[in-house]
Amino acid sequence: MRTWLPIVLGLLLFSAAARAEAPCTPLVLTAVTISEETTGFSIDAEYPVLCRTEANPVIRDFVSNTVFDLKKLDPAHDMQFFPHKYELITRYAVWPSPGARFVSVKLHVMVYSGGAHPNNWPMTWVFDMTDGSQVxxxxxxxxxxxxxxxxxxxxxxxxxxxxxxxxxxxxxxxxxxxxxxxxxxxxxxxxxxxxxxxxxxxxxxxxxxxxxxxxxxxxxxxxxxxxxxxxxx
CATH class of the missing domain: 3.90.640.20 (Heat-shock cognate protein, ATPase)
Structure with a gap:
């Protein structure tokens, strides 16, 4: 027990220091979910809302535009000619940097609009939490x-x-x-x-x-x- 005590105390002090240096907390206030099921479309998108409000429109607009881009491919899609729904899924991860001045957001984006398989890609942003600017x-x-x-x-x-x-x-x-x-x-x-x-x-x-x-x-x-x-x- 004595051997581990300095290590535990060190980890606690490091964690406390990181929290103290964070420009705002908690880093993630909540998450937004966009869920929609129609005859031709399936939308299941999630993205985080950060404590620095200046950063949030960047993430929100990307997701909104991605949903819009999928729907405009064929707004009247009813599976009559293509028997599968067009689909969009996003999931997110958030990482603070050491000291928590920077926060990174990654969206995993999956879009299916026909073909042998969906398209998948990562979208990332690094925000400076002192002012919400991108890095x-x-x-x-x-x-x-x-x-x-x-x-x-x-x-x-x-x-x-x-x-x-x-x-x-x-x-x-x-x-x-x-x-x-x-x-x-x-x-x-x-x-x-x-x-x-x-x-x-x-x-x-x-x-x-x-x-x-x-x-x-x-x-x-x-x-x-x-x-x-x-x-x-």
């Missing part, structure tokens, strides 16, 4: 053009063994080309920067969504000074 790659890194080759190399090192027989060089190479479009879906988690890759971006559909988390220490020299300070680096 894109060019704010995360001092120089994205310099940082992205390092990010790409780290992701390649992780993905080749994890994909196993699903590894296809012709898919991985363009999907990890060090350009912003390939790495714009990311989250700042407790463990590091998590980069998300939709099906087909780096591997076949059957491999599913891929995620690589790079420890903060590995990217520390590349972060902007403001982000590095906020992460305690």
């Amino acid at each position: 894109p790659l060019d704010r995360l890194f001092t120089d994205p053009e310099k940082a992205l080759p390092a990010v790409s190399a780290a992701c390649r090192k992780a993905l080749i063994p994890s994909l196993g027989q699903m590894y296809l060089k012709d898919m991985l190479d363009p999907g990890l080309e060090p350009i912003e479009d390939n790495f714009e879906r990311f989250a700042l988690t407790v463990e590091g920067v998590a980069f998300f890759f939709a099906p087909y971006q780096v591997a076949p559909y059957a491999a599913g969504e891929q995620v690589v988390t790079i420890p903060y220490a590995d990217l520390a020299p590349l972060f902007s000074p403001d982000v590095a300070r906020a992460l305690g680096l």
Whole structure:
């Protein structure tokens, strides 16, 4: 018992410090659910409402526009010519960064509008909870053009063994080309920067969504000074 006491106290102190530094709490106030069943459509969307109100319209508008885009494909769809409903599902995850200044939101989006299988993709945002502003790659890194080759190399090192027989060089190479479009879906988690890759971006559909988390220490020299300070680096 004595051996574990300092560890437990340390964890409690760390947790309390993180809470004290959070610009607002609780980070997630509630969740919004959009549920609709009609003859031709099935909508089951969920998204979080954060304690920083400036961030919420960004998430809300994305979900609303995604629902609208699905419905406008065929507003009169009644399964007469295509015997399946068009379907939309979203589910969310939220991560605070170390110190909780930044909060990352990820939506898993699934849309079925015909074809052999649904389309799935990740949508992410990183919000600065001091003012609700977004943190894109060019704010995360001092120089994205310099940082992205390092990010790409780290992701390649992780993905080749994890994909196993699903590894296809012709898919991985363009999907990890060090350009912003390939790495714009990311989250700042407790463990590091998590980069998300939709099906087909780096591997076949059957491999599913891929995620690589790079420890903060590995990217520390590349972060902007403001982000590095906020992460305690």
